[in-house]
Amino acid sequence: MKLISSNILQQIITIRPANSYKGTFGRLLAIGGNINYGGAIIMTSSAAVHAGAGLVTCACHPANLTALHTIVPEAMFLDYQDQTGLSNSIQQADVIVIGPGLGNDQLAAKLLLTVLQRITKQQQLIIDGSALTILSQHREWYKLLPPQTILTPHQMEWQRLSDIKISEQNNIEQNLKMQQTLGATVVLKKNGTVIYHYDQTVTKLAIGGPYMATGGMGDTLAGIIAAFLAQFKQAATNQVIDAAVYCHSAIAKQLAENNYVVLPSAIINALPQFMRQVITDA
Numbered sequence: 001m002k003l004i005s006s007n008i009l010q011q012i013i014t015i016r017p018a019n020s021y022k023g024t025f026g027r028l029l030a031i032g033g034n035i036n037y038g039g040a041i042i043m044t045s046s047a048a049v050h051a052g053a054g055l056v057t058c059a060c061h062p063a064n065l066t067a068l069h070t071i072v073p074e075a076m077f078l079d080y081q082d083q084t085g086l087s088n089s090i091q092q093a094d095v096i097v098i099g100p101g102l103g104n105d106q107l108a109a110k111l112l113l114t115v116l117q118r119i120t121k122q123q124q125l126i127i128d129g130s131a132l133t134i135l136s137q138h139r140e141w142y143k144l145l146p147p148q149t150i151l152t153p154h155q156m157e158w159q160r161l162s163d164i165k166i167s168e169q170n171n172i173e174q175n176l177k178m179q180q181t182l183g184a185t186v187v188l189k190k191n192g193t194v195i196y197h198y199d200q201t202v203t204k205l206a207i208g209g210p211y212m213a214t215g216g217m218g219d220t221l222a223g224i225i226a227a228f229l230a231q232f233k234q235a236a237t238n239q240v241i242d243a244a245v246y247c248h249s250a251i252a253k254q255l256a257e258n259n260y261v262v263l264p265s266a267i268i269n270a271l272p273q274f275m276r277q278v279i280t281d282a
């Protein structure tokens with residue numbers, strides 16, 4: 001198991017080519033945000049915009065439209081009940097993230113199945129939050145996961161998916177076995193997040209802390225991972241994921257020097273400056 005070092009940031013976050021446009025940095029579709037959990041998908045979308053994704057569409061319950069456009073007008077809106085609109089957006093996306101605030105009703109399950117059935121090998125999929133819980137309740141869908149899928153469970157979500165109890169989740173071999181069964185990358189989020197990559201390499205995060213224990217922190221991470229995958233296409237996927245996970249906690253750590261608790265929104269706001277600093281320091 002290899003510790004992720006700060007060098008990963010300089011390796012992945014590079015100067016943007018002059019000859020570029022928004023399409024160069026990826027089309028991202030974020031699906032989630034039911035009537036109760038709109039904040040989750042808004043944080044995911046906002047994190048993705050601030051982390052540099054070229055074009056972000058947020059598919060959620062229409063009750064969240066005004067809040068979405070107030071907080072992050074750069075993001076486009078789609079009613080997640082609009083089947084034609086969703087089909088088109090799925091087709092156009094380079095990266096899809098599904099789950100933050102999606103909830104666990106019939107519509108939510110239908111949305112996840114639609115994505116699993118329509119996604120192609122050229123696109124990348126991140127499954128987070130409620131969509132992980134839904135997946136654990138439909139284990140016959142495990143075989144539908146495209147090989148490049150990234151799962152970002154917290155410990156209870158991992159227990160639901162894998163039947164590995166939280167108390168046994170330090171057992172790397174057991175986690176790796178389940179990761180192989182799923183054929184996906186697993187970002188097992190906790191104090192000392194461990195990433196079980198698709199090729200069975202295992203990396204560990206040694207930064208971050210309890211100042212991050214706030215609702216929305218994982219929703220924000222999902223947006224950062226998605227944005228990094230959407231724009232840093234020249235680099236190896238394993239490293240792009242490690243860089244996104246490191247970046248999220250490195251910003252939190254920096255903010256925690258002056259803040260008792262670090263809000264996900266504060267991490268989001270700090271992203272552009274932090275990423276610029278990485279280039280200056282390189």
Ligand SMILES: NC(=O)C1=CN([C@@H]2O[C@H](COP(=O)(O)OP(=O)(O)OC[C@H]3O[C@@H](n4cnc5c(N)ncnc54)[C@H](OP(=O)(O)O)[C@@H]3O)[C@@H](O)[C@H]2O)[C@@H](O)CC1
Nearest residue numbers: 037038039040099100101102103129130154155156215216
């Ligand atoms: N502003 C918004 O809109 C927000 C919306 N959100 C959205 O809500 C949806 C549900 O996601 P969720 O994570 O809140 O609930 P769930 O999956 O039931 O897990 C909680 C259960 O697991 C247990 N537990 C044990 N260990 C744990 C661990 N290490 N980390 C976490 N939990 C742990 C825990 O134990 P307890 O605390 O009760 O002891 C409890 O029984 C999802 O779509 C998400 O995106 C949130 O992001 C918040 C902000």
Ligand SMILES: Nc1ncnc2c1ncn2[C@@H]1O[C@H](COP(=O)(O)OP(=O)(O)O)[C@@H](O)[C@H]1O
Nearest residue numbers: 154189190191208209210213215216217218219
């Ligand atoms: N004590 C802690 N130390 C380090 N990281 C933490 C701690 N508590 C929470 N985190 C981080 O915060 C995030 C929480 O994710 P998650 O539970 O999915 O949040 P939410 O669903 O509310 O957005 C993860 O990235 C996790 O590693």
Ligand SMILES: [Mg+2]
Nearest residue numbers: 129154218219
């Ligand atoms: Mg979560």
